[in-house]
Amino acid sequence: MGYGKYWxxxxxxxxxxxxxxxxxxQPALITWVPEISLFRGKFLGLSGYCDFVAGSAKGLMQxxxxxxxxxxxxxxxxxxxxxxxxEKIKTFTLRYPESFGERLAIAAAExxxxxxxxxxxxxxxxxxxx
Numbered sequence: 401m402g403y404g405k406y407w408x409x410x411x412x413x414x415x416x417x418x419x420x421x422x423x424x425x426q427p428a429l430i431t432w433v434p435e436i437s438l439f440r441g442k443f444l445g446l447s448g449y450c451d452f453v454a455g456s457a458k459g460l461m462q463x464x465x466x467x468x469x470x471x472x473x474x475x476x477x478x479x480x481x482x483x484x485x486x487e488k489i490k491t492f493t494l495r496y497p498e499s500f501g502e503r504l505a506i507a508a509a510e511x512x513x514x515x516x517x518x519x520x521x522x523x524x525x526x527x528x529x530x
Contacts, residue, residue: 420444421457423464428452430460443468447484448475494519 419430421441428441433453441464442451450471452463475482496504508518 421460421464423461424468426468428460428464441467443471445484446471447481 420427421430422428423441423443426443427445428443430439430441432438433440436453438453438455439460440451440453441460442449443464448471450467452460452467454460454463472482474480504515504518508515511518511521513521
C-alpha cells in the first residue's frame with residue numbers, strides 16, 4: 401500500500417514532525433486514542449479545529465480528506481480565513497550553564513541576531529519546522 405509519503409514518525413524519518421500525515425497538503429498530528437481504539441488526526445496550521453478518526457492509515461487518509469474539505473467549505477461559506485495567519489508568541493524560562501552566556505551572545509552577534517532570535521532559529525533548525 402505504501403503510505404510512506406504521507407506518514408512519518410521519529411522511527412522512520414528523523415527530519416519530519418513525529419506522528420504526522422500530510423493530507424490535502426495540510427499536516428495533521430496523529431495520536432492513538434485507547435478509549436475508542438482508533439487513531440485521531442488533528443490538522444495543524446488551521447485557524448479553527450478540524451479533526452478526524454479512523455482505524456488505519458488508509459482510513460485516516462480518507463477521513464482526513466473528508467474533514468478537511470468540509471472545514472474549508474464551512475470557512476468559505478462563513479467568510480473565515482481557514483489558515484493561521486500569525487503565530488502566537490510564547491515565552492519560557494531557559495536555564496543554562498553560566499558559561500553559555502558569553503558564547504551564546506557571540507554566536508548570536510556573529511549572525512547579527514538577538515540572543516532570543518538566535519535561540520529560536522537554532523531550535524527551528526533542530527526541529528526541522530522551518
